[in-house]
Amino acid sequence: MTAPERMRALLAKPDFVTMPAVWDGLTAKLTAGAGFATAFLSGSCVAASRLGGPDLDLISFGEMFDSFNMVRGAAPELLVLADGDHGYGNAMNVQRTVRAYGRAGAAAILIEDKITPRELTAAGKPCLPREEARMKIRAAVEAAKDSGILVMARTDCRPTQGIDEAEARIRMFVDEGADILFLDSPADDGEFQRAVAAAQGRPSFAVLSPGPGRRIPSREEAIALGIKIGTYPTAMLSASIAGVKSGLAALAAGGAESEMALPAAELRTTLGYGDYDKEAKPFLPKG
Structure with a gap:
């Protein structure tokens, strides 16, 4: 089975999927050795390890892809969700990004709707107009057909445009064929529930590490809310x-x-x- 096929089989099981965040060969090897089947190649962790700084869209495609190859080389059986960020440009850049990770053996890839380049501030997450965001996910889904890589569609618009717009985008991403859905920065359980409902039965992903500006449920609470996949970007990074x-x-x-x-x-x-x-x-x- 290919990595995407194995990821689909994993997500088809009733169990909650705990997805540690990795950033290099050692963290990937340790994650696989601890018995985890899957991991998230986290942009925030790669930024911390390579730049010694925060995740503010300064990491390039080349640096992320190099980190992916380190992870893949050290733990070839680990099912990796690659952080494709905003695709590093327009819809055509998105397609190149998705195809590259698909050829390299990633099981899934995250594409988000933030504006790039970001404003010169660490605060806020301004997002693309809705139809431009739609076309990015449409491009990702089309490019994913080459390898079967799963597409995770993430919306960051809740803090700046509200939960109604975020919910509408999740429904739109489902219509475009996204395999996994991710609402960033939900404020409360009600917003989690709206996002899960908008995913219409497709797996929902959540960040469960402590952090400001969002509701952070426990693992048990996330399961009760209908979250399928939980990642923990600071769990190993902070300890390291x-x-x-x-x-x-x-x-x-x-x-x-x-x-x-x-x-x-x-x-x-x-x-x-x-x-x-x-x-x-x-x-x-x-x-």
């Missing part, structure tokens, strides 16, 4: 930053490592030194 800070503090204090550090043997096992030796053995020169 805390770990690095702890290591640096230990060095500054004259130590060799933090109390949080893995034992040396566990670190080597996690990184795969033994696996390398096993795979290299058939190629050792005789004698």
